Each structure stands twice: as structure tokens, then as C-alpha cells.
Amino acid sequence: MDTISFSPVNPGGHRLPPLPYAYDALEPVIDAKTLEIHHNKHHQKYVDDLNKAELALVAARGKNDFTYINYLENELAFNGSGHILHSIYWTIMTSPGTGGSPGTNTENWINWYFGSFDAFKAQFSAAAKNVEGSGWCILGYNPAFGHLEILAAEKHQNGTQWGVIPILVLDVWEHAYYLKYKNLRADYVDAWWKIVNWEEVERRLLDAYRGKLRLII
Ligand code: MN3
Numbered sequence: 001m002d003t004i005s006f007s008p009v010n011p012g013g014h015r016l017p018p019l020p021y022a023y024d025a026l027e028p029v030i031d032a033k034t035l036e037i038h039h040n041k042h043h044q045k046y047v048d049d050l051n052k053a054e055l056a057l058v059a060a061r062g063k064n065d066f067t068y069i070n071y072l073e074n075e076l077a078f079n080g081s082g083h084i085l086h087s088i089y090w091t092i093m094t095s096p097g098t099g100g101s102p103g104t105n106t107e108n109w110i111n112w113y114f115g116s117f118d119a120f121k122a123q124f125s126a127a128a129k130n131v132e133g134s135g136w137c138i139l140g141y142n143p144a145f146g147h148l149e150i151l152a153a154e155k156h157q158n159g160t161q162w163g164v165i166p167i168l169v170l171d172v173w174e175h176a177y178y179l180k181y182k183n184l185r186a187d188y189v190d191a192w193w194k195i196v197n198w199e200e201v202e203r204r205l206l207d208a209y210r211g212k213l214r215l216i217i
Contacts (some may be wrong), residue, residue: 011054012048016040017087018217025095029191034179039090041084042175043136046082046156049075081156087216088169092204094197103195113147118124124170125150128189134173136191140164141208148205165208166215168201 019039024032053075060066093099102110107117116118120139127150128137135154142149142164153159170192176186207213 009060011058012051014051014054014083016044017090019090020094026093026195029096029195030093030177031180034175034177036181038171038175039086039109042173043083043086046079046086047091050079050081050083051116053079077157078155084215085138085156086171086206088166089171092168092197092200093192093195094200096194096211099195099197100199102198103205106198106205109148124150124194125189126206128170128172129186131172135159137170138164138174139168140166141205143208143211165213166207167204168196 016039020036023039024038026035053072056068057072057076060068060072082156102117110117110120114123117123124137124139131137131152131154133154135152135158136156138151138153138160140149140151140161142161144163145160148167149164151159151161151164170189172185172189174185177185181188204213
């Protein structure tokens with residue numbers, strides 16, 4: 001059997017990816033202060049805690065001491081998923097008026113499964129507005145079924161289908177919108193459509209279908 005070469009992230013080696021734009025680039029939909037805290041503080045903490053959990057597990061294996069295995073497995077799931085989803089969230093947004101419209105393949109796949117773009121948008125918005133507590137709304141490609149699906153995830157990790165590859169993600173934790181929108185999550189969700197980067201969505205969809213998508217670049 002062939003030995004494949006791969007380029008893993010070493011245990012404890014995760015880094016906060018830089019934003020692909022300035023903190024004020026998403027104004028007025030997402031204000032600069034919210035974006036700065038969200039990226040610099042919240043996302044950084046998921047990265048730090050994921051690294052800590054991985055290194056703690058390296059140490060646990062070394063000592064053959066799995067006393068804290070339940071805690072550490074939960075830390076891996078929570079912080080690993082948080083790191084992945086935030087990294088995608090930053091890249092699928094862009095300044096208002098610059099995101100274009102859905103690409104040909106994105107549009108075809110959405111129309112085939114959801115019936116129309118409007119029906120997709122209505123379901124995605126409803127799912128995002130009604131996520132219970134903190135979580136995400138995710139349009140993902142499911143290689144097991146060969147089609148797109150909308151999933152409403154609680155926290156970062158509950159409510160997924162195994163194998164789903166996130167294509168378009170919307171953070172509906174309060175830290176993503178509370179400074180500007182207060183308790184009005186629905187207003188944030190409705191405004192957010194103005195900053196979707198459809199070119200990046202199309203690229204992610206095609207790479208996911210071809211099995212070439214690296215979730216964090
Ligand atoms: Mn967040």
C-alpha cells in the first residue's frame with residue numbers, strides 16, 4: 001500500500017488565523033468592536049483551549065493516566081469545532097455590496113435540494129433565528145448523502161451529521177451580535193445576508209465535492 005504524505009497540525013500547534021479584512025470592513029452589518037472582540041478574544045480562546053486539551057492528552061498518553069478523559073474529550077469537541085467554524089465564518093463574509101451573487105454550482109445545488117434560493121434562505125434564516133441558546137446555522141455538504149443540508153448546531157458541536165463539511169456558516173452566539181443588535185438576533189440574521197461572500201461559498205462547495213477542501217487554510 002502506498003504511504004501518503006500529509007501535513008498535519010501538530011498537537012498544540014493551532015494558531016488564530018488572521019482576518020482577511022480590517023475590523024471595520026463589515027460595517028454597518030457587524031460593527032468593528034464586536035468583530036475585534038469576537039476574533040481576538042473569543043476565537044483566540046477556542047484556539048488556546050484546543051491546544052491545551054491536545055497537549056494534556058499527549059501528557060496523559062505518556063503517563064497512561066486517563067483520569068480526566070471525559071473532560072478532555074469534551075474540550076477537544078467544543079474548542080476544535082469552535083476553531084473550525086470561526087475560521088470558516090470569517091472567510092465567508094465580506095464588505096456589504098462586494099459579495100456578488102451565488103455562483104452557478106451553488107445556485108444549482110441549492111435549487112435542486114431546497115426548491116429555490118428563496119426557500120433555502122427562508123429555511124436558513126428560520127433555523128438561525130431559532131437555534132436554542134448559543135450555536136450556529138450551517139449549510140454543509142454531506143458526502144454520505146451527496147447533497148447539501150442546513151443544520152442548526154447548539155454550542156459548536158451538538159446537532160451535526162457526521163461527515164458534513166461546512167460550506168456557509170452563521171454564528172448566532174450572543175457575542176457575535178449583542179453589542180449592536182442586543183437581543184434582536186433576527187435583525188442580525190436578516191442583515192447578515194448583505195455580507196455573504198458568494199465567491200468563497202462557491203469555491204468551498206466545489207472543493208468539498210472534489211474532496212479537496214482543507215477547512216482551515
Ligand atoms: Mn463566535
